[in-house]
Amino acid sequence: MQSDKPVAVRFTPEEKAELQELSQREDRTMSSMVRIIYLIGLAHFKASRGLK
Numbered sequence: 001m002q003s004d005k006p007v008a009v010r011f012t013p014e015e016k017a018e019l020q021e022l023s024q025r026e027d028r029t030m031s032s033m034v035r036i037i038y039l040i041g042l043a044h045f046k047a048s049r050g051l052k
Helices: 013-026 030-048
Strands: none
Touching: 013 030
16 A cells, blocks of 8 residues: 555554564564554444444
């Protein structure tokens, strides 16, 4: 996936360690893992607020 401008996200050391572990388990880059988690979270966020 290409984007014209990246979005910086800050994590606590504990959050980053968990992200690294999940990424390794899934054999993905951390960026790819963050995107997947974002998309899942976005769907949940929208559903919980009755958004499309």
